[in-house]
Amino acid sequence: MATEKRWGREFTPRDDGLHPSDAPGWWEWWYFDADFENGYTMAGTFHFGSPRPPGNRDARFIEIAIYDPEGDKRSVRKRYPKEQCSALEETCKVVIGPNIFEGEIPKYHLYFSEGEQGCDLTYENMVEGYFPTIPIDVFGEAHVGWANSAARAKITGTITWDNKTIEVKGNGYHDHNWSDIPLSEAAGTGNSFFGRLCYGDWTFVWGAGQKLRRFNHHSTRLMMAYKKDKLVAFAQNGNLAMADYSISNLGIDYPQSVMLRWDEPGLVEGELSFKVKQVIEAMDLVSRLKPFQRWYANTFVGRPAYYRYRFDYDLDLTIVGERVTGKGSSWCEHHKLV
Numbered sequence: 001m002a003t004e005k006r007w008g009r010e011f012t013p014r015d016d017g018l019h020p021s022d023a024p025g026w027w028e029w030w031y032f033d034a035d036f037e038n039g040y041t042m043a044g045t046f047h048f049g050s051p052r053p054p055g056n057r058d059a060r061f062i063e064i065a066i067y068d069p070e071g072d073k074r075s076v077r078k079r080y081p082k083e084q085c086s087a088l089e090e091t092c093k094v095v096i097g098p099n100i101f102e103g104e105i106p107k108y109h110l111y112f113s114e115g116e117q118g119c120d121l122t123y124e125n126m127v128e129g130y131f132p133t134i135p136i137d138v139f140g141e142a143h144v145g146w147a148n149s150a151a152r153a154k155i156t157g158t159i160t161w162d163n164k165t166i167e168v169k170g171n172g173y174h175d176h177n178w179s180d181i182p183l184s185e186a187a188g189t190g191n192s193f194f195g196r197l198c199y200g201d202w203t204f205v206w207g208a209g210q211k212l213r214r215f216n217h218h219s220t221r222l223m224m225a226y227k228k229d230k231l232v233a234f235a236q237n238g239n240l241a242m243a244d245y246s247i248s249n250l251g252i253d254y255p256q257s258v259m260l261r262w263d264e265p266g267l268v269e270g271e272l273s274f275k276v277k278q279v280i281e282a283m284d285l286v287s288r289l290k291p292f293q294r295w296y297a298n299t300f301v302g303r304p305a306y307y308r309y310r311f312d313y314d315l316d317l318t319i320v321g322e323r324v325t326g327k328g329s330s331w332c333e334h335h336k337l338v
Helices: 183-187 291-301
Strands: 008-010 027-036 041-050 056-067 073-079 085-087 092-096 099-104 107-114 117-125 130-132 145-161 164-179 189-199 202-211 219-227 230-235 238-247 253-264 268-284 305-319 322-336
Touching (some): 041 092, 056 092, 056 117, 073 107, 107 145, 117 164, 145 189, 145 202, 189 238, 189 305, 202 238, 202 253, 219 253, 253 305, 268 322
Antiparallel strands (some): 027 041, 027 164, 056 073, 085 092, 099 107, 107 117, 117 145, 130 145, 145 164, 189 202, 202 219, 219 230, 219 238, 238 253, 253 268
16 A cells, blocks of 8 residues: 655555546546757657547547757657557556557656657656645646656657657656546646756756636646655645747747746745746647637637747745755746637
């Protein structure tokens, strides 16, 4: 049995296994990203079911992007028949066509090969896995399972870019989410950001959201702070502010400046601010819908989009009494649902 800890419990292999459901809107994904020392980056997911409305529990697909140091992208989004896909419930072993993500703490293996792009990577945990069991406000009203498997991992292996195999090493992240309804309904947020910072001995996994109008645009916050290999703080009280809006090539606005503040005395206090220096991913989330569905979404929901940013940050936090300040660069994702 997993050991109970403050804010959650010890991570188990079952947490990273399949969580099947008969719900029509059920979805589940295994997410991973990588930041390599040679300037390349990668992010992707193995999907069972679709997290985007309308729900499709029978979908099976991979969605992976590799970016070069200049921000050019090679992306793969490919569906496979259900009979060519499988996932174990007792541990992490997910197969979608020829692609596989498998392993248990402290080591995972990621392999994908589609056309001229691919990777063969090993993830080795540098911090403890964790399963939060307290209510997580940033996810909204409906339950979203979250297994934080590898908040910081050492990565070695190869990536394939236009049929060229490149040896890489760096650091990365892996987690796992699931729910019975599409993500926009489960999260209840109009804007949500999610990112990670590695700063010396510190690893910060953070989320920030601004609720939909029916929730009075309430701001939500999440911060998991690790020192060396241990989780030392889990905070949720704070505010989100966005400013300096610009228009992307989608014709959809996004903030260039973001300020996140936490205010839990004795736990996490202070600010993380960042300025977007590059939009490396911009996806119109209704572009794949049928014409009537696109019209309905744009008329009554908003202009939903997914962004991934490179940003420069200014960090000034006090974690359980220890002040951590610094500047640097990182990246994050932004789900813009209104």
